[in-house]
Amino acid sequence: QKEVEQNSGPLSVPEGAIASLNCTYSDRGSQSFFWYRQYSGKSPELIMSIYSNGDKEDGRFTAQLNKASQYVSLLIRDSQPSDSATYLCAGSGGKLIFGQGTELSVKP
Amino acid sequence: EAGVVQSPRYKIIEKKQPVAFWCNPISGHNTLYWYRQNLGQGPELLIRYENEEAVDDSQLPKDRFSAERLKGVDSTLKIQPAELGDSAVYLCASSARTGSNEQFFGPGTRLTVL
Numbered sequence: 001q002k003e004v005e006q007n008s009g010p011l012s013v014p015e016g017a018i019a020s021l022n023c024t025y026s027d028r029g030s031q032s033f034f035w036y037r038q039y040s041g042k043s044p045e046l047i048m049s050i051y052s053n054g055d056k057e058d059g060r061f062t063a064q065l066n067k068a069s070q071y072v073s074l075l076i077r078d079s080q081p082s083d084s085a086t087y088l089c090a091g092s093g094g095k096l097i098f099g100q101g102t103e104l105s106v107k108p
Numbered sequence: 109e110a111g112v113v114q115s116p117r118y119k120i121i122e123k124k125q126p127v128a129f130w131c132n133p134i135s136g137h138n139t140l141y142w143y144r145q146n147l148g149q150g151p152e153l154l155i156r157y158e159n160e161e162a163v164d165d166s167q168l169p170k171d172r173f174s175a176e177r178l179k180g181v182d183s184t185l186k187i188q189p190a191e192l193g194d195s196a197v198y199l200c201a202s203s204a205r206t207g208s209n210e211q212f213f214g215p216g217t218r219l220t221v222l
Contacts, residue, residue: 008148032209043199043213044151088150092209095164096141098150 002027004091006099014107019076021102023089026070030091033065035074038086038101048074079106110135112214114200120220126188129217132181133202141211142175142185143199151199151213157183190221 003026013019021035032051036044050056050063050072062075072091076083086101113132121127133140138159143151154173156164159180168175172191177183187194197218201211 004150034209034211036213043197043216046210046212049210090150090209095153095156096209096211098152100149 004099009103029093114214124189131200137202
């Protein structure tokens, strides 16, 4: 069974802090990875994709991939209350496999 | 650019009744996906279409679920008969090209089976 594992949280950080979300995956054949943000009662929204080892930055978001360790992370700098949501990690070796999501709460 | 459109947004039915969900993907997106998301879980793939061909339906419970995408654009997912355990959010997603997993989701249909 190919799996993507996330800590379900909730992860609580103060406004302005860095939020660090982590994800591990079991399928070494996975080539691409994605972070989706899902607000309560809404559908997932793609916020980051990463395909190669290292860091990828987009505004306040940085995705990190380490294929040797089978580890993906998402850093959110200067966290805002509007970042409060569930963050889904997904990996693909063909089919997209989602983790269960990490709930992030940013406190004003 | 319009996003993925789904209807209905909410559906409440009694067990053993049929139900159908409709999806219109982003214009030009050839790949269409149906997912089921249970509370507190990530989406799970039910079926993937490349144009009008179902290329991955291994997770679709074929005894009660069916899907079609007749002209390679709109798609319908049907459950007949529905069971209590089918209560979930049914999400449709699309992507621009074969092999791309940058998927864009519709708003979903929240199904409640009583």
